[in-house]
Amino acid sequence: MSKKHPIISITGSSGAGTTNVKRAFEHLFHRLEIKNPAVVEGDSFHRYDREKMREKVAESQRTGGHFSHFAVEANLLEDLEALFRQYGESGTGKRRYYIHNEEEDRKHGGVKSGAFTPWEDIPEGTDLLFYEGLHGAVIHGTVNIPQYADLLVGVVPIVNLEWIQKIHRDTAERGYKPEDVTETILRRMYDYVHVITPQFSRTDINFQRVPTVDTSNPFIARDIPTPDESFVIIRFNEPRKYPVDFPYLLSMLKDSFMSRHNSIVIPGGKMQLAMEIIFRPILEQMIEEKQTG
Secondary structure (H helix, E strand, O other), rough: OOOOOOEEEEEEEEOOHHHHHHHHHHHHEEEEEEOOOOEEEEHHHOOOOOOHHHHHHHHHHHOOOOOOOOOHHHHHHHHHHHHHHHHHHHOEEEHHHHHHHHHHHHOOOOOOHHHHEEEEOOOOOOOEEEEEEEOOOOOOEEEEEEHHHOEEEEEOOOOOHHHHHHHHHHHHOOOHHHHHHHHHEEEOOHHHHHHHHHHHHHOOOOEEEEEOOOOOOOOOOOOOHHHHHHHEEEEEOOOOOOOOOOOHHHHOOOOOEEEEOOEEEEHHHHHHHHHHHHHHHHHHHHHHHHOOO
């Protein structure tokens, strides 16, 4: 952790909705004139490109394995830890990009879809490091990523909703067949339980969306439940770490209520507003300490 070079780590499974958190932070960056964040995508720390990953998955399946992008072995977690450590110390470090589609291909100068751009140095002078991905709070063996983060945020919809969101995203945006996405979900289950889930006991703040409509069979759902068909549970691991004014939150977020001493439940449509209310004073404190540290 570093007051001079703060690190924000957003962690969520595939289809969890971490993009919503990223959007909330982008709004806050604009309002607080944080013009130069160093953005790091978790996919860029996968160990294998798309073609090689398919080979590894097929090889694992032939022997009854369950190799997936969630697995520790499928990712460069030592490198991710090194980036967090180096950025906290000096405000720089190595990053690259994973190219998901042709649009990103054009943006990054002709790197084919499913491949990585070359490693590059994060330029000096960035305001903070913003990570969004699968492994931002992993502890495994000698790797301890969360120790270097100043703010850890988990995005964890209930699992059926997470699956619905993943199926719809991967079929609509990435061209996969529903049965292929279902197979991926099943193959990832071991690593979901052993690698992804434990991180949410280490995060500072969790956002968990719970639908109020029937999602009992996520594999046949035609639509993603809307925010207005959901509640969001916001859990603060240690409310004293970032002083939380619960009465203020309750007054600002209509129809919200406290479910435990460290948890507030809000209407799903208020999630973006809640994020901006909660994260703004945290960001302001970070920037103030960066400037005076």
